[in-house]
Amino acid sequence: MSEQKMTGAEIVLKALADQGVEVIFGYPGGAVLPIYDAIFNQNHIRHILVRHEQGAVHAAEGYARSTGKVGAVLVTSGPGATNAVTGLTDALMDSIPLVCLTGQVPTHLIGNDAFQECDTTGITRPCTKHNYLVKDVKRLARTIHEAFYVARTGRPGPVVVDLPKDVQFGTGPYTPPEHVEHKTYRPRVDPDMEVVEKAVEVIASARRPIFYTGGGIINSGPRAAELLAKFVRMTGFPITNTLMGLGGYPAHDEQFLGMLGMHGTYEANMAMHGCDVMVCIGARFDDRVTGRLDAFSPNSFKIHVDIDRSSINKNVHVDVPIVGDCARVLDAMIEVWNRRKFTSDQVALNDWWAQIGLWRARKSLRFHQDEGDDAVIKPQYAIKRLAELTAGKDVYFTTEVGQHQMWAAQYIPFDEPNRWMTSGGLGTMGYGLPASIGVQLAHPDSLVIDVAGEASTMMVLQELGTMAQYRLNCKVFILNNRWMGMVRQWQELLHGERYSESYSEALPDFVKLAEAFGITGLRASKKGEVDDVIKKMIETPGPVVVDMQVCKTENCFPMIPSGAAHNEMLLGPGDQGEVSEEGMVMV
Amino acid sequence: MPKIDEIIETHTIAVLVDNEPGVLARVIGLFSGRGYNIESLTVAEVDPNNNRSRITLVTSGTRMVIEQIKNQLGRLVPVARVTDLTDEGPSVERELALVKVVSTGDHRIESLRIADIFRARVVDSTTDSFTFEVTGSSQKLDAFIGLMRPLGLADLSRTGVVAIARGPVTLLTPAAAA
Numbered sequence: 001m002s003e004q005k006m007t008g009a010e011i012v013l014k015a016l017a018d019q020g021v022e023v024i025f026g027y028p029g030g031a032v033l034p035i036y037d038a039i040f041n042q043n044h045i046r047h048i049l050v051r052h053e054q055g056a057v058h059a060a061e062g063y064a065r066s067t068g069k070v071g072a073v074l075v076t077s078g079p080g081a082t083n084a085v086t087g088l089t090d091a092l093m094d095s096i097p098l099v100c101l102t103g104q105v106p107t108h109l110i111g112n113d114a115f116q117e118c119d120t121t122g123i124t125r126p127c128t129k130h131n132y133l134v135k136d137v138k139r140l141a142r143t144i145h146e147a148f149y150v151a152r153t154g155r156p157g158p159v160v161v162d163l164p165k166d167v168q169f170g171t172g173p174y175t176p177p178e179h180v181e182h183k184t185y186r187p188r189v190d191p192d193m194e195v196v197e198k199a200v201e202v203i204a205s206a207r208r209p210i211f212y213t214g215g216g217i218i219n220s221g222p223r224a225a226e227l228l229a230k231f232v233r234m235t236g237f238p239i240t241n242t243l244m245g246l247g248g249y250p251a252h253d254e255q256f257l258g259m260l261g262m263h264g265t266y267e268a269n270m271a272m273h274g275c276d277v278m279v280c281i282g283a284r285f286d287d288r289v290t291g292r293l294d295a296f297s298p299n300s301f302k303i304h305v306d307i308d309r310s311s312i313n314k315n316v317h318v319d320v321p322i323v324g325d326c327a328r329v330l331d332a333m334i335e336v337w338n339r340r341k342f343t344s345d346q347v348a349l350n351d352w353w354a355q356i357g358l359w360r361a362r363k364s365l366r367f368h369q370d371e372g373d374d375a376v377i378k379p380q381y382a383i384k385r386l387a388e389l390t391a392g393k394d395v396y397f398t399t400e401v402g403q404h405q406m407w408a409a410q411y412i413p414f415d416e417p418n419r420w421m422t423s424g425g426l427g428t429m430g431y432g433l434p435a436s437i438g439v440q441l442a443h444p445d446s447l448v449i450d451v452a453g454e455a456s457t458m459m460v461l462q463e464l465g466t467m468a469q470y471r472l473n474c475k476v477f478i479l480n481n482r483w484m485g486m487v488r489q490w491q492e493l494l495h496g497e498r499y500s501e502s503y504s505e506a507l508p509d510f511v512k513l514a515e516a517f518g519i520t521g522l523r524a525s526k527k528g529e530v531d532d533v534i535k536k537m538i539e540t541p542g543p544v545v546v547d548m549q550v551c552k553t554e555n556c557f558p559m560i561p562s563g564a565a566h567n568e569m570l571l572g573p574g575d576q577g578e579v580s581e582e583g584m585v586m587v
Numbered sequence: 588m589p590k591i592d593e594i595i596e597t598h599t600i601a602v603l604v605d606n607e608p609g610v611l612a613r614v615i616g617l618f619s620g621r622g623y624n625i626e627s628l629t630v631a632e633v634d635p636n637n638n639r640s641r642i643t644l645v646t647s648g649t650r651m652v653i654e655q656i657k658n659q660l661g662r663l664v665p666v667a668r669v670t671d672l673t674d675e676g677p678s679v680e681r682e683l684a685l686v687k688v689v690s691t692g693d694h695r696i697e698s699l700r701i702a703d704i705f706r707a708r709v710v711d712s713t714t715d716s717f718t719f720e721v722t723g724s725s726q727k728l729d730a731f732i733g734l735m736r737p738l739g740l741a742d743l744s745r746t747g748v749v750a751i752a753r754g755p756v757t758l759l760t761p762a763a764a765a
Contacts, residue, residue: 121609126620130664133608150664183637184605184667310658313651 008137008168009034012101015144017044018177019099021072023063023441024048025056029076030116031103034168048441048470051462053080055434057087057158059466061096062438065421066396068221070151071438073100078116081162082123086428088158089127093425094244095219097156099147100128106166107135120162129157135164137172145180154187155308156219187307191324191332199279199303199320200336206277207348208355209237212260212289215244215424216282216306218417220326225249225417227330228281234337236344238356240268242283243409244424251413257356258365261289262560263406266364266569267356269558272297273566274355281305282326285316286425287586295565305329364558364571365410373528379479379550380407382530383451386477387412389534395447396439398422398432400456403485403556408451430459433476437463440472447473447538454480454547455504464517467543475537476545478510481552489555494579514545525549562586597626597647598673599680599750600657603758605665606632606640613663614642623648623656627682627725627747634759639667641758643749670758672750680750684728685710686719690739698738705731716741 006014012035016024025048028036039047050056053075060071071091075084081102091098105114121133130150132143140163147159203209211232217224225248232239232255239249240260249256258265260272269291272278278300283289285304290296293315302318304311305326312321322329336342367380383404397412398421399405405422414420421439423431432450440448457478467474487502514521520540524533530548537544559570563583569575604610611630618625627645632638646656653671661669672678686707688698691714698717702709707721721731725748732743752758 122612125609125613126616131609155662182664185664308662310655310662312658314655317651 004174005171006174007034007038008140008163008170008172009038011137011140011172011174012144012163012168013038013042013045014174015141015177016072019145019148020069021045024072024074025050025059025063025438026074027053027056027076027080029080029103031077031105031165032074032080032101032163032168034165035074035101035103035163047074048437049466050434050437051465052460053083054086054430055437055460055463055466057084057091057098057100058428058431058434059438059441060098060100061087061091061094061431062398062421062435063442064096064098064438065218065435066418066439067442068418070097070099070148073098075100076103076116077105077120078118081118081120085123085127086426088124088160090423090426090428090431091158092127092129094423095156095215096158097151098158099144099151100158100160102160102162103168104133104162104164107164108166110164120160124160127158128160129155131160131162133162133164134167137167137170140167140172141175142180145175145177146182148177149180149182150185154185154189188309188323189307189325189328191305191322191329193332195320195322196329196332197336199322200333200340200342202277202301202303202320203235203279203333204337204342204344206237207345208275208352209235209277209279210271210275211237211239211279211281212242212272212283213239213245213248213281214242214283216326217245217248220282222417224282224327224330227327227334229253231330231334231337234334236346236349237279238271238353240264240272242286242289242424243422245283246409246420247414247417248282250415252415259409261286262291262562263410263556263558265410266362266558266571267359269560269566269569270359271356275300278302280318281330282307284311285314287315290315291560291568292563292565292583297566362571364569369527373526375527377524377527377530377548377550379404379481379554380411381527382479382524382548382550383407383411385530386449386451386534389531390447390449390538393447393538394443394445395419395449396421396436396443398435398439398448398450400432400450400452401427401429402453402456403481403489403554404451404453404479406556407479412451429456431456433457433460434463434466436474436476437466437472440474441470444473447475449475449477452476452478453485454478454482454507454510455484458504458507461513464514464519464543464545468517468519471542473541474543476543477537478545478547480507480510480547480549481554482507483552485554486556492555493561494584510545510547519543519545521545521547523547523549593649595647596650596653596673597645598653598671599643599645599678599748600660601670601672601750601758602642602644602660602666603668604640604642604663605667606638607665610640610665611642613665614644614660617659617663618646621655621659623652629747629749639759643747645748668758670752672752675752676756677753678750679753680724680748681722682725682728682746682748683720683722684732684743684745686721686732686735686740687716687742688719688735688739689716689741691715694738698735701731701734701738707731
């Protein structure tokens with residue numbers, strides 16, 4: 001093999017291209033100028049200039065989640081790296097594959113408190129799956145390939161590669177990706193068949209079963225979702241999805257109970273509480289899902305499939321743990337089910353479905369929208385109409401964090417994976433707007449809608465500039481209730497209606513603001529305007545900001561108050577739940 | 588009687604890691620970030636050909652926490668193997684201490700006598716000080732140090748526990764050990 005000599009910056013670009021990177025999100029600065037120069041001199045990789053590094057990482061997350069590919073980010077040293085930290089943590093919590101290249105001061109200045117120096121590997125160590133400092137240009141190509149491999153395989157996550165400026169200028173050999181394998185890291189993807197056999201036996205004997213699936217199904221790829229649908233239909237069992245898992249199973253299907261957890265449906269949470277066999281696939285028993293741990297699904301036999309062994313038995317003790325990739329485990333489960341000619345206990349299952357039917361009949365997602373064109377818009381109504389008017393279209397949704405996020409999860413039905421991008425683990429306000437930029441770049445012909453709140457939008461307003469620059473078909477659909485709604489809701493429930501600092505004071509006129517960025521702004525302030533504004537938003541090419549002025553006092557229901565169990569849901573404002581002292585401490 | 592899931596156990600865990608910058612920070616960061624205890628930690632390269640180091644750590648927690656610790660360690664990218672020496676059959680644990688005693692007269696003689704009983708060696712001596720090297724289980728070291736305290740114990744350095752499984756069981760691959 002003849003070795004090509006290239007500069008470090010050229011090696012970076014070639015390695016990215018060989019890894020299939022088409023778009024990189026970034027922001028230049030002193031310590032990455034050689035790489036920006038190399039970007040200028042090539043045509044393979046498109047650079048998208050964001051307005052703040054946090055936006056670059058969220059955009060790359062949106063790109064990654066909507067495609068299943070690794071997102072790529074390029075930022076400078078010091079403040080560039082520290083600004084990226086929120087996005088990296090977000091990606092770690094939600095298992096999103098990213099490679100973030102950070103510039104660094106030259107190796108001889110590292111540790112000298114040089115201008116725009118920070119200990120990037122030190123700062124990002126706890127918020128990445130892995131990170132590297134490349135001190136030798138000879139190791140550069142290999143390290144970047146390794147970073148992509150680590151980000152993509154096993155439980156995906158963000159990887160940082162810190163690149164001192166002298167390494168970018170230095171010359172060295174290029175190593176193609178096929179020669180790179182990590183020395184130690186070997187994620188386990190194939191399940192132990194003996195355990196799978198045992199799990200399927202239990203599944204076949206279940207009388208009140210439930211599938212509880214999460215983001216692992218999405219991360220495993222579209223085949224996992226196909227296999228899941230196949231297995232769920234074979235068994236005839238009910239299924240619920242976590243916030244991260246929405247789209248993993250078709251929402252329109254009869255067997256789907258909706259989302260579970262703190263703001264999940266009554267039927268999903270009651271079925272979780274009352275089941276005798278729980279089949280958890282690619283979810284991690286997060287505290288938003290379990291509610292009070294000692295009362296979580298007290299009488300069920302629990303099967304847990306996860307690619308990350310450390311997710312198993314972390315919060316909840318399970319009876320059958322299966323370590324492996326969701327698609328491979330589902331494949332194995334279906335194979336066992338067929339080979340051993342298992343069938344579900346139809347009689348028991350019919351009773352179980354009858355019980356679920358009673359829970360469903362409570363209609364936990366009902367809300368009251370006043371009639372008449374002049375009525376105040378209920379946020380649920382706006383989202384419901386948004387879902388209905390975009391049904392059948394090629395559409396992707398992102399969200400910010402708060403009440404609007406939960407309403408979007410409740411009222412927008414997702415029938416396929418990768419269509420729903422939300423910050424689940426970290427709960428990052430300001431995620432959705434930049435994420436929608438990444439989604440749009442990955443799917444230029446699709447409609448991308450960021451369901452937002454006004455407070456979250458205010459955190460990342462500057463990225464409207466990015467949308468405007470690239471004329472992206474992104475729609476920022478702001479449910480403007482002039483409150484940090486979820487904060488207000490908790491203050492109402494837990495803090496005696498003392499609304500400390502949760503009012504969105506001095507808001508801009510979002511229509512004028514959009515116009516200031518050179519993009520379209522629309523507003524609806526009464527029920528009669530909702531449909532027209534949504535239709536106009538969809539029809540208008542390029543970025544649109546919608547100021548949907550909604551009811552200020554609406555709360556998000558149903559709700560499991562923190563510290564309560566699944567069977568202690570509040571179904572509406574009339575329900576008076578007691579929040580325990582223990583629950584007060586929880587967030 | 589405390590419930591099974593409330594009993595605090597102490598475990599000695601051996602971890603084989605790639606000897607690369609930051610690997611120790613990763614392990615320590617895991618413990619501090621997740622609120623686990625470290626009672627003792629030692630690290631040194633044991634396989635120069637494969638650039639591998641062995642970390643021995645002593646930690647305590649409930650059974651669920653101990654399992655979490657092992658799984659979280661196993662999840663770190665540069666970690667090759669994790670073995671719970673407490674769980675997996677018998678093992679030998681040793682620690683070394685350097686103990687400096689500053690004294691004269693009877694105390695000086697008594698310290699030498701006790702050192703003899705504990706099979707401690709004198710590795711440095713002046714007319715008014717001894718430095719002893721003592722090896723053994725942590726409990727033995729505790730006992731020795733306790734006896735030296737009234738005899739002029741002035742300075743102390745301990746290595747922390749190193750441990751290895753009894754019998755032919757290995758953490759390294761046989762080829763690497765050879």
